[in-house]
Amino acid sequence: MTMHCPICNCEYQNNITICPDDGGLLTAHRPPTNVTSLTVDIYAAANEIEAERIISFLKDESIEATHQQSELAQLPSVNNNRFLITVSTPSKEKALRLLTNARHDGIITTSGIFL
Ligand SMILES: [Zn+2]
Incomplete structure (x- = not known):
């Protein structure tokens, strides 16, 4: 599953739940921006x-x-x-x-x- 960071809008794969860049809590859906x-x-x-x-x-x-x-x-x-x-x-x-x-x-x- 692709995860999205609501802060920097980066995408991550699989088991990452926290953005390594800014600590944002990743969501399963792209933030609606x-x-x-x-x-x-x-x-x-x-x-x-x-x-x-x-x-x-x-x-x-x-x-x-x-x-x-x-x-x-x-x-x-x-x-x-x-x-x-x-x-x-x-x-x-x-x-x-x-x-x-x-x-x-x-x-x-x-x-x-x-x-
Ligand atoms: Zn981020």
């Missing part, structure tokens, strides 16, 4: 290949992420199109932590920027 309206951009990847690598990396950690191409006109230091990584707001802290580790471990390059 309209997750799509509770998303936040966390990272601007340098290119689409990296964006897709990040998304599959986050999916491996049970974080649903999407990306969209965007021009960050509000960031004057960025002169190229960037690929924004979007996650559900409750997953933000975990996703940022994972991305920080991924950069440190060389899984993704350091050419992206945290938002």
Whole structure:
């Protein structure tokens, strides 16, 4: 049975009852949140290949992420199109932590920027 954390919305399998990340008590059903309206951009990847690598990396950690191409006109230091990584707001802290580790471990390059 797939269990869901009501705090970070992560999914877990089988015998786990407490979320290892935030201590949330897992439920058998996905919490009835309209997750799509509770998303936040966390990272601007340098290119689409990296964006897709990040998304599959986050999916491996049970974080649903999407990306969209965007021009960050509000960031004057960025002169190229960037690929924004979007996650559900409750997953933000975990996703940022994972991305920080991924950069440190060389899984993704350091050419992206945290938002
Ligand atoms: Zn959790």
